[in-house]
Amino acid sequence: MALRIAELETPEVLVDRDQLLRNLGRVQRIAAQHDVALRPHVKTHKCIEIARLQLEHGAVGLTASKVDEALVFIEQACGPSFTLAYPIVDPRKLQRAFASAGHQNVELRITVDSEAGIAAAEAAAKSCNKTVSAFVKIDVGLHRCGLVEDDPQVVRLVRLISSSSQLRFAGLLSHAGQAYTAPDIARIAEIAAEESAILQRVRSRLASAGFDVPEVSVGSTPTVLAGNSFEAVTEIRPGNYVFLDATAVRLGLASFEEVALSVVVTIISANSSYFIIDGGSKVLSSDLGAHGTGAGVGYGVALPIDVAGAEAAPLLVARLSEEHGFVERAGEDLAIGTKLRVIPNHACPVANLAERLTITSQGEMIDQWQVAARGKVR
Amino acid sequence: MALRIAELETPEVLVDRDQLLRNLGRVQRIAAQHDVALRPHVKTHKCIEIARLQLEHGAVGLTASKVDEALVFIEQACGPSFTLAYPIVDPRKLQRAFASAGHQNVELRITVDSEAGIAAAEAAAKSCNKTVSAFVKIDVGLHRCGLVEDDPQVVRLVRLISSSSQLRFAGLLSHAGQAYTAPDIARIAEIAAEESAILQRVRSRLASAGFDVPEVSVGSTPTVLAGNSFEAVTEIRPGNYVFLDATAVRLGLASFEEVALSVVVTIISANSSYFIIDGGSKVLSSDLGAHGTGAGVGYGVALPIDVAGAEAAPLLVARLSEEHGFVERAGEDLAIGTKLRVIPNHACPVANLAERLTITSQGEMIDQWQVAARGKVR
Numbered sequence: 001m002a003l004r005i006a007e008l009e010t011p012e013v014l015v016d017r018d019q020l021l022r023n024l025g026r027v028q029r030i031a032a033q034h035d036v037a038l039r040p041h042v043k044t045h046k047c048i049e050i051a052r053l054q055l056e057h058g059a060v061g062l063t064a065s066k067v068d069e070a071l072v073f074i075e076q077a078c079g080p081s082f083t084l085a086y087p088i089v090d091p092r093k094l095q096r097a098f099a100s101a102g103h104q105n106v107e108l109r110i111t112v113d114s115e116a117g118i119a120a121a122e123a124a125a126k127s128c129n130k131t132v133s134a135f136v137k138i139d140v141g142l143h144r145c146g147l148v149e150d151d152p153q154v155v156r157l158v159r160l161i162s163s164s165s166q167l168r169f170a171g172l173l174s175h176a177g178q179a180y181t182a183p184d185i186a187r188i189a190e191i192a193a194e195e196s197a198i199l200q201r202v203r204s205r206l207a208s209a210g211f212d213v214p215e216v217s218v219g220s221t222p223t224v225l226a227g228n229s230f231e232a233v234t235e236i237r238p239g240n241y242v243f244l245d246a247t248a249v250r251l252g253l254a255s256f257e258e259v260a261l262s263v264v265v266t267i268i269s270a271n272s273s274y275f276i277i278d279g280g281s282k283v284l285s286s287d288l289g290a291h292g293t294g295a296g297v298g299y300g301v302a303l304p305i306d307v308a309g310a311e312a313a314p315l316l317v318a319r320l321s322e323e324h325g326f327v328e329r330a331g332e333d334l335a336i337g338t339k340l341r342v343i344p345n346h347a348c349p350v351a352n353l354a355e356r357l358t359i360t361s362q363g364e365m366i367d368q369w370q371v372a373a374r375g376k377v378r
Numbered sequence: 379m380a381l382r383i384a385e386l387e388t389p390e391v392l393v394d395r396d397q398l399l400r401n402l403g404r405v406q407r408i409a410a411q412h413d414v415a416l417r418p419h420v421k422t423h424k425c426i427e428i429a430r431l432q433l434e435h436g437a438v439g440l441t442a443s444k445v446d447e448a449l450v451f452i453e454q455a456c457g458p459s460f461t462l463a464y465p466i467v468d469p470r471k472l473q474r475a476f477a478s479a480g481h482q483n484v485e486l487r488i489t490v491d492s493e494a495g496i497a498a499a500e501a502a503a504k505s506c507n508k509t510v511s512a513f514v515k516i517d518v519g520l521h522r523c524g525l526v527e528d529d530p531q532v533v534r535l536v537r538l539i540s541s542s543s544q545l546r547f548a549g550l551l552s553h554a555g556q557a558y559t560a561p562d563i564a565r566i567a568e569i570a571a572e573e574s575a576i577l578q579r580v581r582s583r584l585a586s587a588g589f590d591v592p593e594v595s596v597g598s599t600p601t602v603l604a605g606n607s608f609e610a611v612t613e614i615r616p617g618n619y620v621f622l623d624a625t626a627v628r629l630g631l632a633s634f635e636e637v638a639l640s641v642v643v644t645i646i647s648a649n650s651s652y653f654i655i656d657g658g659s660k661v662l663s664s665d666l667g668a669h670g671t672g673a674g675v676g677y678g679v680a681l682p683i684d685v686a687g688a689e690a691a692p693l694l695v696a697r698l699s700e701e702h703g704f705v706e707r708a709g710e711d712l713a714i715g716t717k718l719r720v721i722p723n724h725a726c727p728v729a730n731l732a733e734r735l736t737i738t739s740q741g742e743m744i745d746q747w748q749v750a751a752r753g754k755v756r
Contacts, residue, residue, distance in 0.1 A: 009756050065701040089646050089715055113647050116714040144702055145647040145654055268467050269491050269523040276523055282730055283755050286664040323443040324522055336494040337467055352660055355753045375733045377661050378387050
């Protein structure tokens, strides 16, 4: 007989399969509606089974940040095509990636934002005797990687790529991660529109310089869920949408019921201010939100484990030690041994900390899936 | 030929063996000087090789938080004795622990702070036909787990334990984690003295009620390194001292040179404000410090990789995404491809995120050790 959530040892990272499927469907429909390809980022789940579900739902391929993360999926023949949406500058890593992708007959596209990155890609492609498609990354406001739109280096890099016998210009790629700092959905939609406008201007500038831009790839869960203009965009690369989290709820992108990932924990002690739960930063992570953003209050919310009780007021996970969480009592009187379900601030690092995801349906465990690419950061 | 640090693929978690050994020696000498037993907490390293070094240096046994974390070491016959310094309330977990410890002939001591915990321990011990030593946890100021000193429940729990045919009263156990909020060493030493005073008062109260207190076990790296009074204490359980980190440096407990764990990273991009490195929260964690404490500025510091350059001003890791770190430029002009060594805020979650520790000596890789108990949170 299947175990119910309340019978599991804790802490355990849960994924509600039915909600996961609804979340997959929601974004696949957005892609269809706007006629853009969906190429999900696997960093959120790092799990072969979920990648296969994404491909079954219509994803054209997958996205990863790091080579070793991508290789886990490539070696399992997960999809026809992979984009490394990360500027990798070590030719040894790229060589490993190109060799494996070639062996598995998987298309591998890379991302560059510097001459050093182009040199690394050329050297690696040459040693594997390959021609590789390369995106140029544009900074659309996160101010992390990528070139700003009026940087003359944009045209220079595209020219370098186009003139290389080992490289092919794939197009422009961006990530509007600053959407996580937006106060509401309206502002997120504006950020999506700004991103699209920036990329159109870069495309025009490249056209004037004689370069065609085959693809325009953007991606962040907030801009995909809240955006209403995908003009000029050919592809979206959201990651977090499969699970969602307390950050998505805070941004107004989802309700708690729409979050597919949670952590079941047990109250193991209590003091006058807090219930102490057996999940801390080694399960929930210390993330306040994506890219270090966040409301600055707490590390998630604790809900009763039974779905029917979901209307109960969520309790704040106010503080974390490594293996303990401090849940505000808020006048409640819960016994030691009581189980709670925590919706974390940020689902992506939670999956990365877990040995496995426990898959549930209607409150029962139905499967366990390995987090196969956990810890693959090179 | 051994790889030098600059030749490693990044990010990679490094442990300098020579500094590790000096850190082990430092605390072992403190234990000898104050005539207390040293029982290190393995949560910091989760690594069999380091546990064996601790035992070789004179540790009387080991400490863990979670059962599955302890079992990794127990099943490798790592030491004669283990303390679970965590109130576990699920009898299934305790049963698993008692059975394995019995099989390996390892003494296993547990910690309780509630009647629920005692009931779970009794049930588990009964089912394994064992008598188990149990500590009662006292809250000495962290206000997490444990009973406050004047709670009548202290005497009640000791009476319950003493009258149980399955349990034996081991003594008092505490963790003065609030030491991480201290502004300086002097305040940390005061906190250590307060902890000792509280535990002496509880011991006196128990004596009046007719109970002997065989052991008094305390432990946190700051109070061990800064404390000068271990009166009434029989055992110390520090964890972080093996590595130390930017928090230990901030507290005045160590210099950057005395930190044994660091993460070698590469500058993979740059913008007008930041160098972007290839280590983010999935390598460095988002911890500001232990127990959610911290200076509130940044996620560690970046230093040149060559030891000779250690006098160079450290650069602040100001912000993290999952796979990127934002390092303040501070007027420096470092090329893409430059490698840096990051000293994280908190070493414990960093080891837990790593697949392995790369062991170095004099700038060369000499070994790689698995983080065997990584992710063991149940």
